[in-house]
Amino acid sequence: MNEQISDQQINAAGHLTIGGCDAVDLAHRFGTPLVVYDVQQIRNQIRAFKQVFEENSVDYAVSYASKAFSAIAMYQVVAAEGAHVDVVSGGELYTAIKAGFPMANVSFHGNNKSREELEMAIDHHVGTIMIDNFHEIELLADVLEEHDAHVDVMLRITPGISAHTNKYIQTGQVDSKFGFDLQSGQADEALTKVLENPRMQMKGLHAHIGSQIFELAGFEGVAKKLVEVAAHWQEKFNYQAAVINVGGGFGIRYVKDDTPLAPEEFVAAIIKAIKTEIKETNLAMPAIWIEPGRSIAGPAGYNLYTVGSRKDVPGLKPYVTVDGGMGDNIRPALYEAQYETVLANNPRAELVEHVRVAGKYCESGDILSQNQALPATKPGDVLAMLDTGAYGYSMASNYNRNPRPAVVFAEKGTAQVVIKRETYDDLIHLDEPYQQ
Incomplete structure (x- = not known):
């Protein structure tokens, strides 16, 4: 039995519900593959983060890292x-x-922002x-001069802390493409240059040590390091x-063996560490x-x-193929990321076999799950893959010229399309015929 689905998510028909909506009905109404978000779950996680800060009487900002999933809605x-x-x-900007988002509450990251992007900002x-x-x-200084403008800035530093996570999503170690190095004096030199420019208001310092982190030590370490730099x-x-x-990277539970703290517990530890160092x-x-x-969008x-189709070979694990795959969730192929999948019309059904959930893409590596227990x-049948809200749709592609799926927001029993399903015409609308 899947432990990530609560009894409250099973309706009278025995079906999985998402945001109060029957998942099987959503699949039939909007087609598959389909990405569905439980909007209340998004709201609840943001509120949980805010509550930790308010209980600790700390000035704060909870800034959603929208690369996890970016859409107007x-x-x-x-x-x-x-x-x-x-x-x-x-x-993303x-x-x-x-979306009408308040621009004063937007932070613009990136290790190679173009002049055009900075001008837009x-x-x-x-x-x-x-x-x-x-x-x-230098580039920002030129843009500010040309536009007769001022802006708040923060310096991103690499604190020399390697998080225990996938090597592709580590970002805080010294050998990283991101940020100013501390040991070589780069961060001090960068601060000097910013303080010399009257058009830049130096707001503070930033670090990000990675993603999908389960251990407190990395966050406590970066909190201590940033206070040391500030001092x-x-x-x-x-x-x-x-x-x-202190960035983000709070790990979430994807499969049964994952045992992360609640994301807000990471924040409580960070606050405690910073307060202790400040003293x-x-x-x-x-x-x-x-x-x-991830911790906001992923579980939702x-x-x-x-x-x-299905393929059975004696002595080997069967392949159960679905109508999506690496085009809507490349993480299993890219990172060997793991997810859990349930039968949407009966998530509590007896599990009778272990299968490989295969995608439809023309790649042998297009396997969404290598060892999934299923009825x-x-x-x-409709399968529901859980915790796919982060870096699934945002990394989606048109590989094999497959359209990207629709995205639906479900809340209080009501569902609405927030990103339309692409059509074949959408796939070719930028194509131009070859002129011989």
Whole structure:
């Protein structure tokens, strides 16, 4: 029996429900593959983060890392909950603009922002630019001069802390493409350059050590390191950091063997660590910012698939093929990420076999699950893959010229399409015929 589905998510028909909506009905109404979000779950996690800060009487910002899932509707929900967002591209920024998101509550990240992206940010009065490298300091200085503008900035540093996570999603170690190195003096040099520019208001410092982290030690370590840097900057440059931003990366439960803390417990530990370190300095207590993405979007998302063909080979694990795959969730192929899948019309059905849930894409590596326990299935059954809300749709592709799925928001028993399913015409609308 799947432990990630509560009894409250099973309706009178015995079907899985998402946001109060019958998952089988959603699949039939909107087609599959389909991405469905439980909107109340998104709201609840944002509120849980905010509550921890408020109980600890700390100035804060909960900034949703929108690379996990970016859409107009998502930005609208985040805005309604009074949270901030961080964006990492002109496209994410444009989407937030179209959503009417308060630009003062937007942070713009990225290790190679273009002039055009910075101009868009300045023209729309983005709240904070997270400066990542020396080239960006010069580029931003030029843009601010040309636009006769000012902007708040923060410096991203690499704290020299390697999180215990997949090597592709570690970002805080010294050998990283992100941020200013501490040991070599890069961070001090960057601070000097920013403080010399009257158009840049230095707001604080930022670090991000990785993603899908289960252990407190990394976050406690980065909190301590950032306070040490802030104290050093005050002593050497007479600069007082108003904000310490510890990033995100709080791990979530994907499969039974995952045992992360509740995301808000990570935050409580970070607050405690920063408060403890601050007492050892002459610093005033700064605001603490966090940037959770996966922990907000991930558990709220579900991918619904329809079962198609099956392949049985004696002595080998069967293949049960669905109508989606690496085009809507590349993480299993890219990271060997694991998920759990249930039969939507009977999540409590007796498990009778272990199968490989295969995708429809023309790649041998297109396997969504290598060892999934399932009841007996047949063509036409609907499978629900759990906890797919982060980095599924946002990394989706049109590989094999397959359209990307629709995205539905479900809340209080009502479902609405927030991203339409692509059509074949959508796939070719940018194509131009070859002129011979």
